[in-house]
Amino acid sequence: MKYEAVIGLEVHAQMLTDTKIFCGCSTKFGSEPNTQTCPVCIGMPGVLPVLNKKTLEFTIKTGLAMNCNIPSYSRFARKNYFYPDLPKGYQISQYELPICEYGYVEIVKDVDTIYVLNDGETKKIGITRIHMEEDAGKNIHESASSARGGGSGGGNYSFVDLNRAGVPLMEIVSEPDIRSPDEAVEYMKKLRTILRYLGVCDGNMEQGSLRCDANVSVKPAGQKEFGVKTEVKNLNSFKFVGKALDYEIRRQIKVLEDGGKVVQETRLWDSERGITESMRIKEEAHDYRYFPEPDLVPIVVDQRWLDEIRASLPELPDIKRKRFVSEYGLPEHDADLLTSEKSTAEFFEEAVKQGAHPKNTSNWIMTGVFNYLKEHDKKEISETLLKPIHLVNLSKLVETAEVSGTMAKTTILYEIFDTGKMPEEIVKEKGLVQISDTGEIEKAVDDVIAKHPKEFERFRAGEEKLIGFFVGQVMKMTRGKANPQMVNELLKKKLS
Amino acid sequence: MELYRQTISELRDLLDRKEVSVKDIVSSIYQRIDAVEEKVKAFVTITEDKALKMAEDAQKKLDSTEKQSSKSLLGIPISIKDNMCTKGIRTTCSSKILYNFIPPYESTVTSRLIEQGYVLIGKTNLDEFAMGSSTENSGFHVTRNPWDLERAPGGSSGGSAAAVASDECIAALGSDTGGSIRQPASLCGVVGLKPTYGRVSRYGLVAFASSLDQIGPITKNVRDAAILMNIISGHDPFDSTSAPLPVPDFTAVIGSDIKGIRIGIPREYFIEGMDKEIDTSIKDAIRKLESLGAIPVEVSLPHTGYAVATYYVLATSEASSNLARYDGVKYGLRAEGKDLIDTYMNSRAQGFGAEVKRRIMLGTYALSSGYYEAYYRKAQQVRTLIKKDFEDVFKVVDVIVTPTSPTSAFNIGEKTADPLQMYLSDIFTISVNLAGVPGISIPCGFTSNNLPIGLQLIGKHFDEESILKLASAYEQATDWHRRRPLL
Numbered sequence: 001m002k003y004e005a006v007i008g009l010e011v012h013a014q015m016l017t018d019t020k021i022f023c024g025c026s027t028k029f030g031s032e033p034n035t036q037t038c039p040v041c042i043g044m045p046g047v048l049p050v051l052n053k054k055t056l057e058f059t060i061k062t063g064l065a066m067n068c069n070i071p072s073y074s075r076f077a078r079k080n081y082f083y084p085d086l087p088k089g090y091q092i093s094q095y096e097l098p099i100c101e102y103g104y105v106e107i108v109k110d111v112d113t114i115y116v117l118n119d120g121e122t123k124k125i126g127i128t129r130i131h132m133e134e135d136a137g138k139n140i141h142e143s144a145s146s147a148r149g150g151g152s153g154g155g156n157y158s159f160v161d162l163n164r165a166g167v168p169l170m171e172i173v174s175e176p177d178i179r180s181p182d183e184a185v186e187y188m189k190k191l192r193t194i195l196r197y198l199g200v201c202d203g204n205m206e207q208g209s210l211r212c213d214a215n216v217s218v219k220p221a222g223q224k225e226f227g228v229k230t231e232v233k234n235l236n237s238f239k240f241v242g243k244a245l246d247y248e249i250r251r252q253i254k255v256l257e258d259g260g261k262v263v264q265e266t267r268l269w270d271s272e273r274g275i276t277e278s279m280r281i282k283e284e285a286h287d288y289r290y291f292p293e294p295d296l297v298p299i300v301v302d303q304r305w306l307d308e309i310r311a312s313l314p315e316l317p318d319i320k321r322k323r324f325v326s327e328y329g330l331p332e333h334d335a336d337l338l339t340s341e342k343s344t345a346e347f348f349e350e351a352v353k354q355g356a357h358p359k360n361t362s363n364w365i366m367t368g369v370f371n372y373l374k375e376h377d378k379k380e381i382s383e384t385l386l387k388p389i390h391l392v393n394l395s396k397l398v399e400t401a402e403v404s405g406t407m408a409k410t411t412i413l414y415e416i417f418d419t420g421k422m423p424e425e426i427v428k429e430k431g432l433v434q435i436s437d438t439g440e441i442e443k444a445v446d447d448v449i450a451k452h453p454k455e456f457e458r459f460r461a462g463e464e465k466l467i468g469f470f471v472g473q474v475m476k477m478t479r480g481k482a483n484p485q486m487v488n489e490l491l492k493k494k495l496s
Numbered sequence: 497m498e499l500y501r502q503t504i505s506e507l508r509d510l511l512d513r514k515e516v517s518v519k520d521i522v523s524s525i526y527q528r529i530d531a532v533e534e535k536v537k538a539f540v541t542i543t544e545d546k547a548l549k550m551a552e553d554a555q556k557k558l559d560s561t562e563k564q565s566s567k568s569l570l571g572i573p574i575s576i577k578d579n580m581c582t583k584g585i586r587t588t589c590s591s592k593i594l595y596n597f598i599p600p601y602e603s604t605v606t607s608r609l610i611e612q613g614y615v616l617i618g619k620t621n622l623d624e625f626a627m628g629s630s631t632e633n634s635g636f637h638v639t640r641n642p643w644d645l646e647r648a649p650g651g652s653s654g655g656s657a658a659a660v661a662s663d664e665c666i667a668a669l670g671s672d673t674g675g676s677i678r679q680p681a682s683l684c685g686v687v688g689l690k691p692t693y694g695r696v697s698r699y700g701l702v703a704f705a706s707s708l709d710q711i712g713p714i715t716k717n718v719r720d721a722a723i724l725m726n727i728i729s730g731h732d733p734f735d736s737t738s739a740p741l742p743v744p745d746f747t748a749v750i751g752s753d754i755k756g757i758r759i760g761i762p763r764e765y766f767i768e769g770m771d772k773e774i775d776t777s778i779k780d781a782i783r784k785l786e787s788l789g790a791i792p793v794e795v796s797l798p799h800t801g802y803a804v805a806t807y808y809v810l811a812t813s814e815a816s817s818n819l820a821r822y823d824g825v826k827y828g829l830r831a832e833g834k835d836l837i838d839t840y841m842n843s844r845a846q847g848f849g850a851e852v853k854r855r856i857m858l859g860t861y862a863l864s865s866g867y868y869e870a871y872y873r874k875a876q877q878v879r880t881l882i883k884k885d886f887e888d889v890f891k892v893v894d895v896i897v898t899p900t901s902p903t904s905a906f907n908i909g910e911k912t913a914d915p916l917q918m919y920l921s922d923i924f925t926i927s928v929n930l931a932g933v934p935g936i937s938i939p940c941g942f943t944s945n946n947l948p949i950g951l952q953l954i955g956k957h958f959d960e961e962s963i964l965k966l967a968s969a970y971e972q973a974t975d976w977h978r979r980r981p982l983l
Contacts, residue, residue, distance in 0.1 A: 039601045043821045045594065045702040046581045046603060048735050080817050080863070082840060089820020160825065289863035291872060294706035294814055297736050 001257070002221040005249045006229075007178035007214055008128075011191055013170045013201040014135065014209035015058045021134050021168035022049030022092065029207065033140070033161035041166035043087030048295050051076075055168040056099070056299065058200040059132050060309050062170060063100025065194050065316055066127050072301055074099045076132075076293035081286050084160050085137035093171075094131035095290040099299065103127035105194065106318055107186040108336075125187050126175030137165035170201070176215065176226065181245035185238050188212060189340070193317050197342045205237050212241055217262070218252045227252070228262040232276050234269045244269040248276050320345055328358035337366055347381050351388035356395040360405070364391060368413040385420030394423040401483055402433055433481065438490070441474070441482050445490050448473045467491060499524035500663045501980070504572050504720040507666060511558060511571050518558065518571035522551040522615055525573045529617075529664050532983045537639050538649075538659035540578045541586050542618040547573070550615045557613060568723060570613035575665040577656045578619035579626055580711065581700040582606055585616070589702050590634040591624045593822045593829045593847025603700020604732045605669060605711050612727050617665045620655030624849045625819065626676055626704040628652050629921045632912055633851045640908070641684060642981040643947055647905040650680030650921075656714045657684040662983055667715045667724060671701055673708045674807050675900075675925025678937035681714055682900035682950025685939045685979065687967070688714045689721045690925075692958045693932035694739035697732030703818040705811035706737075708929040717977050718938065718968040722746035725960060741958060749965035751972060755789030757962070760893035764800035765924055771903050777941030777949045778899045781970065785897070788969050793893050797885040802878050803927040804919055809862050809875035810930075816859030822847060854915065879930050886931040890956045895966050898924050900937040900950035924952060934960045938967045939976035948976075 020027055023040035040047045063070055077095035104124040140159040172191060178184050192203040192210060203210050217229035232248050235241045247269075252262050266285075267276040315323075317339045324335035324345075339345045344365065351361050369381060378384065394412060397403045403412065408423075415426045427433055448470060449456050459466045467488075474487045499507070499521045510516045526544055533539065554571040561567075576582065579589045581599035588594045602610070609616075623633035631639040631654025639654045641647040642662040649658040653670030657680035660668050670677040672690035681688025689712045696711045703709060713724035726747060731740040761782060766775065786792055824830035824843030831842035848856070862871035889896060902923055911918040928935040933954055940951035951970070955963040971977055 039599075042826060044581075044599065044601065044827070045587070045589070045597065045821070046579075046599070046700045047601075048699050048737075050734060050736050078817050080820060082820065082823060084823075084825045084836065087821060087826060089823060090817050287865045289817070289860065289865070289868075291813060291817070291863055291868075295703075295737065 003218045003249075003253050003256075004221045004223075005179060005181075005245075006176045006217045006219065006226050007180075007184050007245060008176040009172075009174045009178065009184060009187060010213045010215070011172040011174075011188070012211040013062075013172060013191075013195055013203075015055055015168040015170060015200055016202060017052060017054045017058065017168055019052055019054075020166035021052050021055050021132065022166055025166065027167050031163055033159065033163060036163040037165070041087070042162055043089075043165075049092060049293075051296060051299075052168065055132055057309060058168075058198075059099050059130060059170050060301065060306065061198050061313065062172070062195065062200055063103060063130050064310055064313060065198055066100070066103040066105050066130065066172070068100035068103030068127060068130060070100055070301055070306060071097065072303075073097065074299040074301070076296045076299075077290045078293050079133075080289045083136070083139075084158065085139050085162070085165065087137065087162060087165055091134060091136065092293055092296070093133035096292075097298075098129040098131035099301075100130035101128070103130070105187065105190050107183060107190050123177075123183075125177045125183075128173045128175050130170055130172050133169050133171060135164050135167040135169050137162040176217075181242040181249070184214065184245050185242045188238055188241055190317075193340050197314055197317055208236065211236060214241070214245060214248075216245060216248050216252070218249055218256065227256075228264050230262065230264065230276075231266045232269055233266060233279065234271075240269060240271050243271075243274065244276060247274065251276065314342070317342075317345075324348075328352060328362075330358060330362055334359075334362045334366065337370075338362060341380070343380050343382060347388055351391040351395075354388060354392040356388070356392040357399060360395055360398060360408075361391050364394070364409055364413060368409050372414070372417050384417050386416055387420075390416050390423060397423055397427065403427055404480070404484060407480060431481075438486065441478070441486050441490055444474050444477050444482065445470075445487070445494055448477060449494060498663075500528040500666075502666065503716050504569070504666055504723050507572055508568065518551040518555040518615065519548075521571060522547055522573055522617075525617055525665060528662075532642075532662050533664060535640060535645055535983060536642055536658050536662045536664065537637050538620055538655045538662065538664055539575070539618040540588055540590055540621050540634075540636055540655070543585055543616050544618075546585065547615050547617055554613045554615060567613045569609060569727065571615060572613075573615045573617045573666050574609065575617040575620050575656060575659050575668045576606060577622055577653050577668070577670050579622060579671060579702040579704075580606055580669065581702070582616065582619065585619065587619065587702070588636070589625045590622045590636055591822075591847065591849070591852070592635040593843070594702075594827075595635075595829060597828050599700075601700065604697035604734060605700065605728045607700075608727050609669075618659075620653070620659050620668060622655055622676075623652035624852050625702065625815070626652040626671055626673055626709075627815070627851050627855055629675070629679055629918050630906070630908075630911065631655060631658075631680070632908060633849055635849050638908060641905045641947075642983055643685065644905060644945070646907055647947070648683070648908050648910075650683035650901070650905065652676040652680075653688070653714060654680045654684075657681050657686055657688065660684070660686045660714050660716060661981060663980065667713060667720050669711055669724070669728070670714045671704075671709055671711050672925075672929065673704050673710075673811060674929050675922040677712045677714060678925050678928075678935055678950070678952060679901050679922060681937045682939075682952075683905040683948065685942075685948030685950075685976070685981070686714055686716060687718055687721050687936065687938050687971075687977065688712065689725065689936040689960070689964075690928065690934060691725065691729065691960055692739075692934045692955075693929070694737055695730075695934070695958065695960065696728050697730075697735040697738045699732055699734040703814075705814040706818060707814060708807075708811055710929070718936075718964060718971050719747060719750045721936070722750055722964050722968075725964075739958065744961055746960060746964055749961045750968045752965055752969075753789065754785070754966055754969040757790045757895065757966060758893040759785060759790045759792050759966070760795035760889050760896040761792055762795050762797045762800070762889070762896060762898060764797050765898040770899070773941075773943045774899050774902070774904065774949050778897075778951060781940040781951045782897055784973060785966065785970060788973060790966065792897075795889045795893060795896070797882075797889060797896075797927065799878065799881045799885050800927060803882055803930060804923055806875045806878045806882065807922075807926045807930060808858065808919060809871050810879060812855040812859030813862045813872050813875075814859065816856045816863065819848075819852065819856055851915070882927055883931045886927075886933055886954075894956075894959075895962050896954040898952045898954065900924060900952040904943045904947035904949060928952075928954055933957055934963060936960075936963045936967050938971060939979075940970070940974070941976060942979070948979075
């Protein structure tokens with residue numbers, strides 16, 4: 001039987017604020033345990049939360065960028081459960097009245113799993129809600145032997161680090177609109193791009209600033225009602241999102257094919273073994289006893305403030321992509337890649353504005369620059385010595401045929417990364433100027449023909465593909481500096 | 497002169513005229529405590545060393561400046577209910593689970609008292625986590641009513657009320673969630689004011705029911721209540737539920753004319769079976785107010801009958817969540833078990849008393865999935881109706897007048913076996929918290945066996961001035977507040 005998967009994602013994004021959501025403590029990552037805490041985030045008796053307005057602004061920004069409705073009235077709620085890293089015994093979150101509702105993001109639609117073949121066709125993934133909440137702390141488990149102060153009785157100890165307790169999070173909940181692991185990854189990437197464009201989250205999945213849980217079910221293809229879902233947790237990279245979902249979908253199908261029933265449960269992705277494992281079944285599920293948080297007044301979003309936030313939004317990736325196609329005549333694929341990071345798009349545009357050739361610049365970024373970043377384990381162009389002006393000047397050299405395109409995207413570009421020198425300087429130093437002098441090229445052509453009489457005869461006898469051999473020989477003789485087009489023309493003339 | 501018998505304003509005069517020193521006053525208070533505390537047991541912690549240091553500082557400030565207008569409590573001995581955090585001084589909520597808790601921060605109200613130069617006498621006893629109406633639920637000891645040591649002082653601010661009534665301090669702060677300031681003030685014959693919800697910062701008040709809790713003064717007369725209100729009121733950036741409203745000078749209304757003030761007498765508060773002596777005293781008090789120029793109007797608060805039930809759903813729901821932090825992990829009592837869950841259970845089983853456990857269970861039940869709609873949400877809806885009752889009545893009258901408590905002080909142990917009877921002792925005070933309006937209890941008579949009776953005056957939101965004005969007019973026309981228990 002054929003099956004269809006139904007996937008919804010719950011994404012937690014850590015907000016890039018300097019201070020925590022309900023107190024003034026720093027959110028800096030990686031400090032000594034419990035050094036970024038105060039009575040409020042430790043949950044001392046008698047303390048009260050006070051909302052950090054920046055977190056509200058960031059969440060509203062995100063909601064607007066994801067086409068959400070921002071209700072004028074919203075509330076915090078308490079989610080009650082016991083855990084040592086949760087100092088108050090409840091997490092302040094939102095439940096009945098979230099700050100953003102009913103939005104969507106567009107992703108490239110997955111048909112037949114090879115989405116690039118379907119370049120350009122998009123699909124809307126509904127956003128059910130986006131809400132604000134506080135993060136919990138961290139339990140650090142250590143055995144008695146390694147525990148400071150030792151341990152008696154052979155029991156194990158855990159330490160609690162509350163530096164992260166109270167760090168602001170956004171939870172972005174999607175509709176069950178996703179139909180394949182690839183779409184799930186596309187959706188995650190799109191969220192990450194938008195969050196980074198807005199500067200509200202750094203999108204770092206490895207460090208946990210972007211986390212993902214997935215609700216997955218399968219159903220016979222064409223059937224309307226959804227199957228029983230499982231929740232898969234611990235998906236901390238794009239790769240694992242894809243792999244874990246693929247595993248879970250296949251597991252569920254196998255269960256059904258074997259005549260069994262999928263059990264509603266929470267499952268944990270084990271990336272080492274590449275499987276999902278049952279964590280708790282529905283009967284063991286927590287009853288969080290949500291109720292409105294009485295220590296915080298309801299949030300009333302003033303229309304003027306909302307308008308101000310809307311006006312402050314940057315150009316978003318979808319719009320920028322479309323503009324790059326129409327304004328610079330780039331193919332969809334180029335525009336998509338260039339706009340996936342705001343800094344890349346801005347670099348491109350800066351170069352083009354100063355006179356660089358759009359398509360050449362796009363090629364250099366997508367191949368030369370991206371390869372270099374990958375090879376050198378860097379994330380952004382700003383981490384290299386390359387500046388937009390380099391590509392402007394490089395563009396001029398190619399357009400005036402002073403250097404060949406090949407020369408530009410290999411030797412020269414790499415030299416810029418290493419030294420930061422201007423292209424024309426590099427050309428001069430390395431003697432890379434293209435030979436466009438007819439006399440000089442003609443001499444080289446004559447020499448090559450004289451050296452290869454046999455090939456010359458075969459060519460004259462009709463073996464036309466040998467033209468490539470001759471071009472190669474001429475380029476070799478001129479150490480790549482001859483203008484390839486002129487070589488071609490001259491050869492054709494001589495050989496015929 | 498017995499300095500411990502004085503009021504804030506009387507001592508202020510004596511100090512400013514340099515007739516007495518701060519040390520004289522503080523010594524007098526501790527001598528009084530030495531004499532009577534063994535009988536009353538109002539305190540959980542007596543802070544004599546700290547008080548002497550604060551007294552010294554206060555005296556220095558007093559000597560170094562002429563004008564003290566901005567330091568109205570300089571050298572005045574005050575005690576604080578032990579559910580308000582005092583930096584470096586044990587704050588227990590009268591619970592074993594916090595028997596060793598020393599706060600690293602100061603509550604907003606006590607910070608404001610410190611700014612005014614007060615002297616902290618001690619931390620007073622309460623029903624554990626302010627859950628109770630007799631102070632018998634303290635995890636440490638029972639406080640006795642200074643008027644009859646066999647009787648309860650009321651609660652939960654029973655320690656503060658008993659300390660003021662027995663002259664073990666000049667004034668005190670209490671907290672009121674369903675009557676916890678007004679009911680013990682009534683049973684101990686002193687003045688107790690619960691401000692409008694949002695008038696006083698709750699930062700540093702250990703939460704029982706966050707949407708109902710409010711800190712207020714317990715004093716020997718109405719003027720002192722106004723003096724303390726001037727200091728503790730006003731917006732606090734650390735409490736988002738505190739109102740960003742200007743604070744009037746509450747002492748300005750003391751002694752002013754009450755002619756033409758319309759007082760509402762709600763028929764639901766004068767029911768069959770109410771204690772005859774109390775009924776008579778309240779009716780006498782209303783006649784007294786009328787003779788002073790107030791105009792009585794019969795009114796109705798139709799949802800009064802639902803108040804106690806509504807309160808015990810909402811307050812316990814919030815409490816079940818507020819008390820989750822006492823898990824033995826970070827501070828307070830930890831009773832180790834074989835694993836984490838066991839440690840949680842042991843710590844909470846040993847740390848909490850029976851009433852606290854009962855309320856945590858009630859609240860947990862009311863919030864549970866499947867019951868939330870029937871209990872918590874329904875109670876919220878009824879709360880809205882109760883609030884509306886008050887809004888409607890306040891369109892017609894300026895102040896509502898009722899008894900504070902249906903009975904005078906009851907015997908220790910009399911109601912502990914029957915929680916429902918205990919809950920009903922707050923029947924006249926609970927609606928005020930649900931509506932969020934201010935209420936004050938003032939002495940208005942005595943029973944035949946010499947137990948105080950309290951009159952409750954209820955005002956509009958953020959109109960503490962009207963109830964203070966009425967209370968002071970009544971006080972000046974009567975002598976009830978001058979009577980002191982013989983100890």
